[in-house]
Amino acid sequence: MTNTPAYRVAPGADIAEDAVIGAGSAIWHLAQIREGAVLGADCIVGRGAYIGSGVEMGAGCKVQNHALVYEPARLAEGVFVGPAAVFTNDHFPRAVNPDLSPKSASDWEPVGVTCEQGASIGARAVCVAPVTIGAWAMVAAGATVVKDVPPHALVAGVPARRLAWVGRAGEKLVPASDGTDAWVCPVTGEWYIPDESTGGLQLASTPVVDAPRPAPLVADAADESAGPADAPATTGGDSSTSTDSTDEQDGSAR
Numbered sequence: 001m002t003n004t005p006a007y008r009v010a011p012g013a014d015i016a017e018d019a020v021i022g023a024g025s026a027i028w029h030l031a032q033i034r035e036g037a038v039l040g041a042d043c044i045v046g047r048g049a050y051i052g053s054g055v056e057m058g059a060g061c062k063v064q065n066h067a068l069v070y071e072p073a074r075l076a077e078g079v080f081v082g083p084a085a086v087f088t089n090d091h092f093p094r095a096v097n098p099d100l101s102p103k104s105a106s107d108w109e110p111v112g113v114t115c116e117q118g119a120s121i122g123a124r125a126v127c128v129a130p131v132t133i134g135a136w137a138m139v140a141a142g143a144t145v146v147k148d149v150p151p152h153a154l155v156a157g158v159p160a161r162r163l164a165w166v167g168r169a170g171e172k173l174v175p176a177s178d179g180t181d182a183w184v185c186p187v188t189g190e191w192y193i194p195d196e197s198t199g200g201l202q203l204a205s206t207p208v209v210d211a212p213r214p215a216p217l218v219a220d221a222a223d224e225s226a227g228p229a230d231a232p233a234t235t236g237g238d239s240s241t242s243t244d245s246t247d248e249q250d251g252s253a254r
Contacts, residue, residue: 010047022059040077052089064123072112073129079115082123082141087113089129116151118168134200138166150200152192165201167192173201 006023009015014032022041027033030048037051040059045051049063052071063069063081070089075081089110096102111130115121119133122141133139134151143160154164154172165173167185173192176182183192183201195202 028065034071046083058117070110070112070129072110073114074112075115076117076119076135078118080120081115082121082125084124085121086126087129088127089113091129119149120170134198136166136168137200138170150198151195152201165192168203 005021007021007025007027009027010029010031012029013027014030015021015027016033016035016037018035019033020038021027021033022039022043024042025039025044027045028047028049031045031050033039033045033051034053034055036054037056038054039045039051039057040061042059043057043061043063045063046065046067048066050068050070051057051063052069052073054071055069055073055075057063057075058077058079060078061075061081062079064083064085066084067081068086069075069081070087072089073087081087089112090108091111092108094103094108097107113127113129114132116133116135116137118136120138121127121133122139122143124141125139125143125145127133127139127145131145132148133145134149134153136152137149138154139145139149139160140154140156140163142158143156144158145155145160147159149155149160150162152165152167152173153162154166155162165183167173167183167188167190169185169187169190171185171187173183173185176184176191181194182204184190185192191204192201193204194200
């Protein structure tokens with residue numbers, strides 16, 4: 001019998017004794033996992049990242065270097081949190097009460113950020129709780145999210161607003177060629193349809209065989225007016241989107 005954990009812990013990482021870390025996970029240098037946190041299998045927590053007390057993370061999540069995930073955040077499977085992103089947890093942050101006495105835990109009620117399956121949060125983005133980031137949605141680098149983001153939406157800016165729709169592959173969707181209100185991923189050919197219950201999109205329940213690949217996107221006036229904010233379908237922390245190319249020694253989530 002061995003006491004060797006089924007996950008990797010780099011020197012200097014601080015993991016509470018009662019935290020639960022799933023098999024195959026990696027906790028990098030100077031990361032802190034607080035009491036009662038639960039991480040699923042194959043999660044990665046980058047250098048200097050913080051996972052608050054009781055935070056729940058599903059399998060396959062990546063929290064990049066110096067990201068701050070404060071309790072009571074909930075991350076479903078496959079959520080990406082880019083470098084230095086922040087999940088807040090206080091409606092009305094104050095250090096003291098009106099009489100200048102220090103605030104205690106009983107003086108405020110924590111509120112959390114919820115990320116649904118496959119959602120991506122860009123580098124240095126701020127999610128102001130309480131908000132929900134819908135499944136497979138993408139928050140661009142540097143955005144400030146102050147209201148719920150529907151599934152498959154790409155949002156950017158301060159405050160964040162929707163610029164486009166994205167598929168599970170992360171690519172922008174384009175209108176279907178059949179004239180319906182469906183959307184198509186130009187990479188995978190997956191079709192998406194409106195979901196009235198969430199205000200976002202959902203994967204078509206019946207896969208479309210040999211779905212036509214739409215023509216390449218041509219920037220229109222709306223895209224051009226959006227300026228550089230439209231470019232970051234980029235969330236950071238990925239060599240393909242150029243924000244965090246740190247190697248494994250620095251706690252990269254790659």
